[in-house]
Each structure stands twice: as C-alpha cells, then as structure tokens.
Amino acid sequence: MTARELDAAGIVNPYLRAAYARCRELNARHGRTYFLATRLLTPDRRPAVHALYGFARWADDIVDSLDSGTGPGERADALDRLGTALARCLAGGGDGGRPVVAALADTARRYALDHGLFADFLTSMRSDLEVTRYAGYEELRAYMHGSAAVIGLQMLPVLGTVTPREEAAPHAAELGVAFQLTNFLRDVGEDLDRGRVYLPEDLLAAHRVHRDLLRHCRDTGRTDRRVVAALREFEALTRRSYRRAEPGIPMLAPVSRPCIRTAFVLYGGILDAVAATGYAVLHRRAAVRRRRRALVAADGLVRVTAARMTARCLRGGTSPAASPAAGSARARPEEAA
Structure with a gap:
C-alpha cells in the first residue's frame, strides 16, 4: 500500500521513497487516531501528511523522551541541529542524514508551504525545554500557535479548499489547537511527570488547584473534586475550540472532508472518554473504544467513497445520481460533495 501511495504522489526517487516510508511508519506507530483518519485521504495526498506528522x-x-538521559541543553542542541538541517534541505542542500527532514522538505516544495511555519513550530518545541507553566489561556495560545495551529496551516494546501485559502486558514489553525487541547487534557498525568502543566494557572486557581495537589493525586491515585472541576472547565474550553474549527470542514476539497471529519469526531471522542472516566486523567490515559473508532472510520469510508465517485462523475460529465452505487453511498450528500 505504501508503494501505491508513493506512486500516486509521483515520488520516484528511491531515497525519498524510503524517507516517506519512514514518516508513514512513525505515523502508524504513534498517531493511531491521526493515521486512521489519514487513510481516508486520496493516496496521492497521504505521503505529504505522513511527512508533516513524521517531522x-x-x-x-x-x-x-523521558529515558533519553539527556539534559535540556543537549536537547536544545539536538533541536538546533534539526532546524539547521531542515533549513539547509529547504534551500536545496542535504538532509544531514535525517530522512524525515528530506520528506518534509520535498513536501514543502511540492505544496509551496510557508517555511516560516516550520520555524514557528521549532520555536514552540524549544520553549518546552524551559517553560513548565502557563499563567493564563492567552499565554498558552501563544505557545500553541507554533505547536498546533501551524500544523493545521501546513495541512491546508495538502487537503485543498473550495474557498480562498485565507478564508479556511483560521478554522484549520483552530482545529490544530482543538486537537492539542484534547491531548493536554488526556495527558495531564504524563506531562506532569515531565515537569510540565499545560492547564492555565488562573483556571486551576479558580478551583483552588495547584501543582502540588496535582502531584499528590498523581502519586496516590486519588481524585479530588477540585481537580475534577478544573478539568471539566478545561474540557468546556476545548469544546469551544472545536466549535470554532468546525465551519472550516465544508471549506475543504470534497475528497478531503471525510478525513478531517473523522479526525474531528475521533479526537472529540477523547473528550467524551475523559468525562466517562470521571476525569481520571492523572491516573490513566483515556481512549476512544475500538468499536467506536471502527464505526467512525466506516462512516468516513462511506463519505470518501461518495466524494470520490462524485469527483469522477463530474470529470466525466456524468451526474452522480446516475450511478446506483452513488445513491447508496451518500448518507450525507451535503458533506460528501
């Protein structure tokens, strides 16, 4: 299946094919929800998404990495070397022995991606080596511009739009933020182990929650009603971000909408799973049940089949309604076309 995707994307250089395959492997191994949604894209678009994720x-x-044995200074140096290698590769030089850099630079050239988005991303990654707290939501938003919003903006040229790209851009950026806020809520315990708290301090303080209380709950396995109240408010804040992002989905190219709709539903399902566990994110990671994931993916497959059939019919000058299969596949025509 990897060869089919690379062939569809017109990637023929053997080294680049191996680089993209490495990115795909990283996506499949570490980003299950993201990878599942990516399978709903047309094959020619998938390698670019894998490259963005892989980098x-x-x-x-x-x-x-908690077991790397390296300090902040060494990690900062590693990030600097990665940034230098990317800049060199974007300028037409080598990748410094980093296949993910080669795949990303190739994707950037193919889709004319703004190089400043990569610089903003690396800036936020560097801040994680020094910043362990956020006083308020606006401060957190500034960090998420580089760590999350730019991911949505990088994806937009790959997905394609039916409106001017600048009209869809704020929604794409907001969806990246919504996904990251979801991760922050799901991973409160793991982030605490890394010495970081992404929940804004003013939100925590409003519920009389502080870092020591979070640490106590994490260490003892106990739940505190003040912590639950703070997490519930953070969930509500995250859901507002999803609502701001959702109008951007119909702005995407029809064949890309099922992928993003699926990711939208599955990531939103993580919030449901968190609530269903009683906000026990300090003790275990919430996940969408496998059956639910399968049902959402199946719905996405129906939508993408309808969208691709519509596109083929329009290219051939035939009405989609003329095909019996098209009629049976279009559960929601307004989102499939």
Whole structure:
C-alpha cells in the first residue's frame, strides 16, 4: 500500500521513497487516531501528511523522551541541529542524514508551504525545554500557535479548499489547537511527570488547584473534586475550540472532508472518554473504544467513497445520481460533495 501511495504522489526517487516510508511508519506507530483518519485521504495526498506528522513527531521525541538521559541543553542542541538541517534541505542542500527532514522538505516544495511555519513550530518545541507553566489561556495560545495551529496551516494546501485559502486558514489553525487541547487534557498525568502543566494557572486557581495537589493525586491515585472541576472547565474550553474549527470542514476539497471529519469526531471522542472516566486523567490515559473508532472510520469510508465517485462523475460529465452505487453511498450528500 505504501508503494501505491508513493506512486500516486509521483515520488520516484528511491531515497525519498524510503524517507516517506519512514514518516508513514512513525505515523502508524504513534498517531493511531491521526493515521486512521489519514487513510481516508486520496493516496496521492497521504505521503505529504505522513511527512508533516513524521517531522513533528521526531522533534517532539527530542523534547519529550523521558529515558533519553539527556539534559535540556543537549536537547536544545539536538533541536538546533534539526532546524539547521531542515533549513539547509529547504534551500536545496542535504538532509544531514535525517530522512524525515528530506520528506518534509520535498513536501514543502511540492505544496509551496510557508517555511516560516516550520520555524514557528521549532520555536514552540524549544520553549518546552524551559517553560513548565502557563499563567493564563492567552499565554498558552501563544505557545500553541507554533505547536498546533501551524500544523493545521501546513495541512491546508495538502487537503485543498473550495474557498480562498485565507478564508479556511483560521478554522484549520483552530482545529490544530482543538486537537492539542484534547491531548493536554488526556495527558495531564504524563506531562506532569515531565515537569510540565499545560492547564492555565488562573483556571486551576479558580478551583483552588495547584501543582502540588496535582502531584499528590498523581502519586496516590486519588481524585479530588477540585481537580475534577478544573478539568471539566478545561474540557468546556476545548469544546469551544472545536466549535470554532468546525465551519472550516465544508471549506475543504470534497475528497478531503471525510478525513478531517473523522479526525474531528475521533479526537472529540477523547473528550467524551475523559468525562466517562470521571476525569481520571492523572491516573490513566483515556481512549476512544475500538468499536467506536471502527464505526467512525466506516462512516468516513462511506463519505470518501461518495466524494470520490462524485469527483469522477463530474470529470466525466456524468451526474452522480446516475450511478446506483452513488445513491447508496451518500448518507450525507451535503458533506460528501
């Protein structure tokens, strides 16, 4: 299946094919929800998404690995080397022996991606080596511009739009933020182990929650009603971000909407799972049940089949309604076309 995707994307260089395959492997191994949604894209678009994910994951692992045995200074140096290698590769030089850099630079050239988005991303990654707290939500938003919003903006040219790209851009950026806020809520305990708290301090203080209380709950396995109240408010804040992002989905190219709709539903399902556990995120990671994931993916497959059939019919000058299969596949025509 990897060869089919690379062929569809017109990637013929053997080294680049291996680089993209490495990114795909990282996506499949570490980003289950993201990878599942990506399977709903047309094959020619998938390698670019894998490259974007692979690079982000590579940088994130430099920052977050708990067993690397390296200090902040060494990790900062590693990020600097990664940034230097990317800049060189974007300028037409070598990748410094980093396949994920080669794949990302190739994707950037193919889709004319703004190089400043990569610089903003690496800036936020560097801040994770020094910043362990956020006083308020606006401060957190500034960090998420580089760590999350730019991911949505990088994806937009790959997905394609039916409106001017600048009209869809704020929604794409907001969806990246919504996904990251979801991760912050799900990973409160793991982030605390890394010495970081992404929940804004003013939100925590409003519920009389402080870092020591979070640490106590994490260490003892107990739940505190004040912590639950703070987490519930953070969930509500995250859901507002999803609502701001959702109008951007119909602005995407029809064949890309099922992928993003699926990711939207599955990541939103993580919030449901967190609530269902009683906000026990300090003790265990909430996840969408496998059956639910399968149902959402199946719905996405129906939508993408309808969208692709519509596109083929329009290219051939035939009405989609003329095909019996098209009629049976279109559960929600307004989102499939």
